[in-house]
Amino acid sequence: MRVVTKIVPRYQETDKMGVIHHSVYPVWYECGRGDFCRALGMPFPEIEKRGLAQALVELNVRYHRPAYYGDELELVTRLTGMTGVRLIFTYELRNQNGELVNSGQTTLAWLDDKLRPLNIKKRHPDIYGLLLAAIDAGCE
Amino acid sequence: MRVVTKIVPRYQETDKMGVIHHSVYPVWYECGRGDFCRALGMPFPEIEKRGLAQALVELNVRYHRPAYYGDELELVTRLTGMTGVRLIFTYELRNQNGELVNSGQTTLAWLDDKLRPLNIKKRHPDIYGLLLAAIDAGCE
Amino acid sequence: MRVVTKIVPRYQETDKMGVIHHSVYPVWYECGRGDFCRALGMPFPEIEKRGLAQALVELNVRYHRPAYYGDELELVTRLTGMTGVRLIFTYELRNQNGELVNSGQTTLAWLDDKLRPLNIKKRHPDIYGLLLAAIDAGCE
Amino acid sequence: MRVVTKIVPRYQETDKMGVIHHSVYPVWYECGRGDFCRALGMPFPEIEKRGLAQALVELNVRYHRPAYYGDELELVTRLTGMTGVRLIFTYELRNQNGELVNSGQTTLAWLDDKLRPLNIKKRHPDIYGLLLAAIDAGCE
Numbered sequence: 179m180r181v182v183t184k185i186v187p188r189y190q191e192t193d194k195m196g197v198i199h200h201s202v203y204p205v206w207y208e209c210g211r212g213d214f215c216r217a218l219g220m221p222f223p224e225i226e227k228r229g230l231a232q233a234l235v236e237l238n239v240r241y242h243r244p245a246y247y248g249d250e251l252e253l254v255t256r257l258t259g260m261t262g263v264r265l266i267f268t269y270e271l272r273n274q275n276g277e278l279v280n281s282g283q284t285t286l287a288w289l290d291d292k293l294r295p296l297n298i299k300k301r302h303p304d305i306y307g308l309l310l311a312a313i314d315a316g317c318e
Numbered sequence: 319m320r321v322v323t324k325i326v327p328r329y330q331e332t333d334k335m336g337v338i339h340h341s342v343y344p345v346w347y348e349c350g351r352g353d354f355c356r357a358l359g360m361p362f363p364e365i366e367k368r369g370l371a372q373a374l375v376e377l378n379v380r381y382h383r384p385a386y387y388g389d390e391l392e393l394v395t396r397l398t399g400m401t402g403v404r405l406i407f408t409y410e411l412r413n414q415n416g417e418l419v420n421s422g423q424t425t426l427a428w429l430d431d432k433l434r435p436l437n438i439k440k441r442h443p444d445i446y447g448l449l450l451a452a453i454d455a456g457c458e
Numbered sequence: 459m460r461v462v463t464k465i466v467p468r469y470q471e472t473d474k475m476g477v478i479h480h481s482v483y484p485v486w487y488e489c490g491r492g493d494f495c496r497a498l499g500m501p502f503p504e505i506e507k508r509g510l511a512q513a514l515v516e517l518n519v520r521y522h523r524p525a526y527y528g529d530e531l532e533l534v535t536r537l538t539g540m541t542g543v544r545l546i547f548t549y550e551l552r553n554q555n556g557e558l559v560n561s562g563q564t565t566l567a568w569l570d571d572k573l574r575p576l577n578i579k580k581r582h583p584d585i586y587g588l589l590l591a592a593i594d595a596g597c598e
Numbered sequence: 599m600r601v602v603t604k605i606v607p608r609y610q611e612t613d614k615m616g617v618i619h620h621s622v623y624p625v626w627y628e629c630g631r632g633d634f635c636r637a638l639g640m641p642f643p644e645i646e647k648r649g650l651a652q653a654l655v656e657l658n659v660r661y662h663r664p665a666y667y668g669d670e671l672e673l674v675t676r677l678t679g680m681t682g683v684r685l686i687f688t689y690e691l692r693n694q695n696g697e698l699v700n701s702g703q704t705t706l707a708w709l710d711d712k713l714r715p716l717n718i719k720k721r722h723p724d725i726y727g728l729l730l731a732a733i734d735a736g737c738e
Contacts, residue, residue: 188492189502192333192334193330194333195653199330200624201624221528236661238659239658248502328625328628329642330625340513341485341488348481352608362667375521379514469619470621472613472614474609
């Protein structure tokens with residue numbers, strides 16, 4: 179599954195170099211991840227109601243070219259790997275000219291509501307199954 | 319009581335006009351408020367352990383001159399008014415030349431841990447007393 | 459003119475009280491202001507190309523009820539006052555139940571590209587005229 | 599050279615999981631990088647006056663354990679690699695108990711004031727020399 183999120187840069191997200199500040203991309207990734215889970219019928223608030231949380235354990239970002247205020251960006255979010263305890267999402271952000279602006283990957287761990295590690299495959303096989311069906315195989 | 323917080327602007331806090339973005343000042347006020355409560359022996363985590371929270375109900379900010387990356391700023395935080403259910407903090411931010419950069423005021427309401435309004439004078443008279451002694455009378 | 463901006467709260471915008479942090483609302487106002495100027499045919503990048511900037515001189519925010527992750531909010535932005543050197547925008551934010559979450563007002567000053575004050579009425583009467591026609595009279 | 603930056607988490611930096619949001623760490627890294635360059639006698643504003651800029655091309659972050667509001671953190675910033683066109687900084691963040699909270703690495707490219715790539719070794723050998731002397735060899 180590929181989920182597309184439209185991103186309109188905010189003026190507050192610019193910095194004095196005149197471009198979108200590098201710390202904003204992980205926030206946009208999180209928006210993409212939220213849209214992905216929503217598209218899967220499992221929005222974050224639903225996940226939390228079931229006593230679950232996802233915490234970042236690793237973040238990797240590559241900056242290919244700057245994004246600017248006034249751009250109209252498209253973020254593609256895919257689930258590219260998972261185990262019972264981990265999820266890997268991969269992101270690609272392109273501008274209105276189709277140019278690759280930014281790409282990245284996040285690894286998340288499943289936690290319970292006390293923020294303790296948890297195996298989703300064992301404890302919530304329905305969620306595990308939903309995600310498994312959404313993996314975008316054959317990509318990096 | 320006047321509590322002074324040293325503020326070093328972050329590069330991320332600048333915008334494409336080359337100045338500190340206007341949405342950052344309320345975050346700095348919150349740092350000042352945190353230092354104020356800490357100086358009073360009542361840091362935020364302590365307040366939360368007692369089942370209390372403070373929520374903003376009103377924010378007023380005046381922008382006198384820009385702040386820049388590289389500035390060394392000083393924020394003065396004072397408690398300038400209160401009732402059993404409300405607190406008013408007043409802020410003044412000056413730069414390394416002593417110039418007034420920004421001033422503002424926040425009104426906060428006391429809440430319990432379910433985010434319901436609460437009268438601190440009735441329920442936690444010790445905290446009320448601490449704060450009462452710290453009011454900076456005779457200012458605006 | 460009333461411009462409506464759809465706001466989807468980001469997870470990053472929440473705080474440990476479980477609500478949207480109070481410093482986020484001025485950022486949303488700026489989004490509303492951007493949409494307003496775009497709707498008027500005068501988007502921020504266009505304004506900058508003409509050597510103009512708008513700087514906040516005053517910000518007033520009232521917090522009526524919390525906003526939450528998962529909410530679907532609507533921000534209404536109106537231009538409610540202006541002179542040759544100042545603009546006043548007024549904002550109202552409502553949630554999916556039609557409840558007023560937040561309201562506020564910003565006063566902006568026109569600057570040139572050296573960040574010096576400027577009278578738009580004298581220097582750019584076409585922009586002044588556009589804005590004048592968009593004022594939402596008869597409100598607060 | 600190892601530069602230590604004291605980090606006091608801000609309430610605004612927490613999220614509804616009750617921990618510091620993952621997007622904040624790159625902002626703290628930037629503070630560490632600023633302190634590093636300042637300690638080297640080459641603060642960011644000085645770099646900019648010489649018509650230079652540094653842009654992130656890669657960011658890698660590992661989240662070892664959560665940071666909380668109320669923590670007192672120490673960030674160690676080191677320059678661990680460089681060429682004429684790239685700089686690699688490595689970061690380690692520990693809490694008041696000496697526990698590793700977060701570690702990461704950023705790769706930056708030198709740009710001129712038009713944001714075009716530039717070889718610092720050729721164009722500004724004095725800055726290149728300063729940095730070369732500050733490399734922390736023998737680490738990861």
